[in-house]
Amino acid sequence: MDLRLDGVTVKAAGRALVRDLSLHVPDGSVVGLVGPNGSGKSTALRCVYRALRPTRGTVWLDGTDITSLSLRAGARSVAALTQENSGELDFTVAETVALGRTPHLRGNAPLSARERELCRDAMERMDVAHLADRGVLTLSGGERQRVLVARCLVQEPQVLVLDEPTNHLDVRHQVGLLSLLRSTGLTVLLVLHDLNLAAAVCDRIGVLEQGRLVAAGTPADILTPPLVKQVFGVDAEVVAHPRTGAPQLLYTVGT
Numbered sequence: 715m716d717l718r719l720d721g722v723t724v725k726a727a728g729r730a731l732v733r734d735l736s737l738h739v740p741d742g743s744v745v746g747l748v749g750p751n752g753s754g755k756s757t758a759l760r761c762v763y764r765a766l767r768p769t770r771g772t773v774w775l776d777g778t779d780i781t782s783l784s785l786r787a788g789a790r791s792v793a794a795l796t797q798e799n800s801g802e803l804d805f806t807v808a809e810t811v812a813l814g815r816t817p818h819l820r821g822n823a824p825l826s827a828r829e830r831e832l833c834r835d836a837m838e839r840m841d842v843a844h845l846a847d848r849g850v851l852t853l854s855g856g857e858r859q860r861v862l863v864a865r866c867l868v869q870e871p872q873v874l875v876l877d878e879p880t881n882h883l884d885v886r887h888q889v890g891l892l893s894l895l896r897s898t899g900l901t902v903l904l905v906l907h908d909l910n911l912a913a914a915v916c917d918r919i920g921v922l923e924q925g926r927l928v929a930a931g932t933p934a935d936i937l938t939p940p941l942v943k944q945v946f947g948v949d950a951e952v953v954a955h956p957r958t959g960a961p962q963l964l965y966t967v968g969t
């Protein structure tokens with residue numbers, strides 16, 4: 715499913731948090747948004763998973779304005795891993811993952827055998843099956859993050875929107891999650907702070923600065939020392955990953 719942000723502007727508290735953002739995420743591709751703290755990345759994603767309505771501009775899903783879809787229909791297409799955690803209730807892990815089926819359920823119908831299998835499979839893929847009966851509020855940050863990704867997967871969306879999905883994850887689970895994202899074939903828009911992980915997983919990267927898209931292109935186009943200096947104020951060297959050729963940044967800490 716093709717995702718397109720077209721001239722999206724979000725204004726709040728008298729200023730533009732995102733200004734005239736146009737970004738295309740072609741069907742089946744992985745596009746990353748990077749940028750300094752407060753540059754508008756989460757705000758842009760919120761417009762896609764409909765926690766926010768843009769002040770101007772449109773988000774298109776396969777050519778349909780997402781605001782013309784019912785919330786339920788939208789949730790059958792788009793699953794989101796957000797930074798908003800306050801809504802978590804004291805459900806078990808298995809119950810939390812099963813909530814991902816909500817947009818597909820009719821009334822109070824119980825999950826079908828296929829849906830229960832889907833939930834088990836997602837929990838195994840995210841390495842949380844052993845936590846199935848634990849309360850989500852008792853989990854570590856990384857365990858909880860993996861449960862929420864499993865919930866997104868059982869939603870069987872065509873588009874995944876992920877706000878810092880590697881947050882809290884150890885290196886094994888970071889690599890595992892990003893490999894999984896690449897293998898799903900879904901259309902993926904994600905925010906990442908780690909530019910090297912972004913280079914490893916993204917087909918294209920957009921760079922936000924003060925709400926504006928200041929660069930967009932392949933990781934090799936984008937992750938250059940001048941851009942990193944300009945946008946993040948950091949000196950970096952770029953080397954090519956010896957096996958994949960992806961650009962990787964080396965930072966100097968201290969003098």
Ligand SMILES: Nc1ncnc2c1ncn2[C@@H]1O[C@H](COP(=O)(O)OP(=O)(O)OP(=O)(O)O)[C@@H](O)[C@H]1O
Pocket residue numbers: 726727731749750751752753754755756757758
């Ligand atoms: N409802 C709001 N009212 C006023 N300002 C807001 C609101 N929501 C976000 N902001 C501000 O908008 C800017 C962009 O916020 P946003 O969360 O999109 O940034 P971000 O790029 O995701 O940052 P981070 O990397 O720190 O997660 C920030 O300065 C933030 O304080």
